[in-house]
Amino acid sequence: MRKNYDNIQIIRGDITTAKVDCIVNAANSWLIPGGGVDHAIHQAAGPELAIAVKKFRHCDPGNAVITPGFNLKATSVIHAVGPIWNKSENTEEHEQVLSKTYQSIYELATKHAIQSIAIPNISTGVYDFPKDLAAEIVWQTTLAFLNTSQSKMKIFFYCFDAENYNLYTRFLQKLKS
Numbered sequence: 001m002r003k004n005y006d007n008i009q010i011i012r013g014d015i016t017t018a019k020v021d022c023i024v025n026a027a028n029s030w031l032i033p034g035g036g037v038d039h040a041i042h043q044a045a046g047p048e049l050a051i052a053v054k055k056f057r058h059c060d061p062g063n064a065v066i067t068p069g070f071n072l073k074a075t076s077v078i079h080a081v082g083p084i085w086n087k088s089e090n091t092e093e094h095e096q097v098l099s100k101t102y103q104s105i106y107e108l109a110t111k112h113a114i115q116s117i118a119i120p121n122i123s124t125g126v127y128d129f130p131k132d133l134a135a136e137i138v139w140q141t142t143l144a145f146l147n148t149s150q151s152k153m154k155i156f157f158y159c160f161d162a163e164n165y166n167l168y169t170r171f172l173q174k175l176k177s
């Protein structure tokens, strides 16, 4: 019998090279091109992407908006805003917002009939979310989505650094064992 995680793959590399229907961007609330993965996606998509996403004006953490992919191989880009980690604040709230960010991605992707999606490790760069905790939340949220929706969407987790890649592959191995 097929398992809910059979459509999940972990890739180590640059998300802009992904051959999928949709690439997810780790955007900021102002929807203005920033650094990290956001910079890489805007560079690869071309200047039209910044114009298209700015039409939404603003996006609160936990939410997401969708635009075309322009020069990318992907037809569309989901711009999702993750939480900014700050250990002196209510970190439980940050955890909930990270989960909501991934829920928003899956909801929007489902609504747009996206069959394959590439997702980076949102909030684990400049936004400083602890990578191990983020990976746990992402896996929980993703498996909950797959269990309730029975979705056949192919999910590619693009991990840029070794730590995230190792964390994600360990989660997948644990599920398979």
Ligand code: ADP
Pocket: 013, 014, 015, 016, 026, 027, 035, 036, 037, 038, 040, 082, 120, 121, 122, 123, 124, 125, 126, 127, 128, 158, 159, 160, 161, 164
């Ligand atoms: P955030 O502000 O949400 O933390 P960052 O872009 O700073 O966003 O980092 C999010 C994650 O994206 C980090 O784990 C970083 O290593 C990763 N990343 C950076 N560039 C790329 C890329 N070209 N492809 C995939 N992941 C990337």
